[in-house]
Amino acid sequence: MNIPTIKEGMGMTLRAIVNGKLADPAADALHDGVVLIKGDRIVATGQVDVPADAERIDARGLVVAPGLIDLGVFATDKPAFHFGGITRAALMPDQRAPLDDVGLIRQATRAGKPDFWVHPIAAATRGLMGTEMAEMGLMQAAGAKAVGTGRQWIADSGVMLRVLTYAHGLGLTLIAHAEDGGLTARAVATSGETATRLGLPHAPACAEAMAIARDLMLVRETGAAIHFRLVTTRAGFDLIRAAKAEGLRVTCGITPAYLFLNDQAATDFRTFARLSPPLRHEADRLASIAAVADGTVDVITSGHDPRGPEDKRLPFADAAPGMAGAETLLALSLNLVREGHVSINRLMTLLCANPAKILGVDAGSFTPGSAADLILVDPDAPWIVDSSRMAASAGNTPFDKLPVQGRARRVMKGGAFL
């Protein structure tokens, strides 16, 4: 890994974060300890003697965690990432010009500097059209950390087979969208009572499991690594669970929206609850929580997609999918800890360590040598989500007016506080 430092000459600066509770993804519980940083790297954690010449940073009353690594955002939104304690974001290829070209990848990589890292996900096929392979190898060399199908479904199984094979050869994980496009064609909701009442085009929830089932067959065939960015149904998790038990290289993610909302959130045509895939029934929401608790889910992402009124103040079916999620990712995820589904350490595995592994970056952990991207969190700080006063470039959150707890008080990237 060749990670440049923020400033020349900073390489030798010693800093120690002291008096905090460490949320080490590799540990079982919070513990007291020190994080010792040299330059832009972590050099030691735990019970270490702080050298006399180290700058001491007092984290009393706060939890020290790796900066969040958000695996799958649709916009580079610095204020929102800063608020949310996100130090790295994997940018989805679904941009106005799909990220299917070396120049676009290079540009995206630079977009976060100097405050945070952007790791672009390269389009696996040209224009995300699902027909011809894009220059995955050249884009990897330009900084792409994974390849993806974006929000699209590669309908042609032959193309999907070759994409997986080729990506595997490059050592890249394919980040896939799990919805069978034939079923979901014009759908904007999950089939069921809410869609029927509102008169919205809908598709059955099994569209997800169908897509996963096919892709898993191809993964078994190729040995490739696949990450389903969002899995949101019981049937989908059952397939992933079985594939993991079999030893296939499969991981999956989810956003807090599918953990804490169901399809009824779209009642009254609330377009802020128009997501892709659409929100699911209550039974699938509960299955999602269970899948986080039992380890089937590997990643929690924000899916950050800020959309202004021009995309959202429209009839439901005409509105763009997506929600602004970067600011609420940490606070909403902490609900899982408060409700006893996961430990805070496991949560940091989902938010930091696992995304880092999938992207192949030396970050998201307290391991010596890991990038000194850290956040100091007040896990109990209360605040209220307010769509009209968000740091994000748009306030399209379905969690408007929800009281939450947990704030990143300070964000450090590469050994320096922002």
Add this chain to the structure above:
Amino acid sequence: MPPMPAASVSSDLTGRALFPHRHLLSIADLKPWEIRFLLDEAEYWAQANKGQARKHDDRLAGMTQINAFFENSTRTLLSFEIAGKRLGADVVNMHAATSSVKKGETLIDTAMTLNAMAADVIVIRHASSGAVALIADKVDCPVLNAGDGWHQHPTQALLDALTIRRRKGGFEGLVVAICGDVLHSRVARSNMLCLAALGAQVRAIAPPTLLPPEVEMLGATPYSRMDEGLDGADVVMMLRLQNERMDGAFIPSAREYHALYGLTPERLAIAKPDALVMHPGPMNRGVEITSSVADHPQRSAITEQVAMGVAVRMACLDVLTRSARGVEGWA
């Protein structure tokens, strides 16, 4: 002029409490007694419309009614226009479907424009579910939903209910079979909610591909075999099959649809001997309904539905503008 109907709905309610809504957007927003109140009001206009050659009543004189239709319509637009004119309103029609207004893109801007023109009531039809509520949220005057996507068409449900009540006397225990493309039908959605609220037993008959999931939650029992659904029906309400659904995507062909779901005299015989035949129009004769059934002098209520449409829309325009007109008890 016949006398005004007494506030017979409930002795406890008067004035605005009878209908405490600013807009008429969905049957789902209405309580059963509010539906009955609108039907009672419409009954008055049904009598008045029949009575004499001069049908004018100037209670909306000086008020501006804009009919903003973002989707093509002939009969509903005409019905709203006649209703407004009979009440003395200045009626303006905006055919947004034929203008340069693109779907969705400038909907809020259009709403603001209509609002700035100080309309007193706006009637809206739009091809997207929820679009009318979106506009209603942005304007200062009452909004009447004349159909939004697959979602709702409340005045159609009210005029159908009025037609049924006049022919059958009431709804309690009445079996109403709604038959056809229920999935894409705002008429079916409005009618299922309305008739179930009024106490009827509602059935939804459709090819399995055109039956929405969980239709029971809207108060209807689903049937995919027409003969079973028609058995014992007091009312058979046919739905229009849109041309674009006939091409093999949802049903194999119009011919097969007619064979399995067309209302023929033989099929009608399965329903009760005095079963009423209804259709919101425009009809595809020979597809969902046979001409001899559609034109049956005793059984068909199809032209009566059209007449009731004007009465219901007059009632809705009157009731929704009472607050603005300062009618006693409606301020």
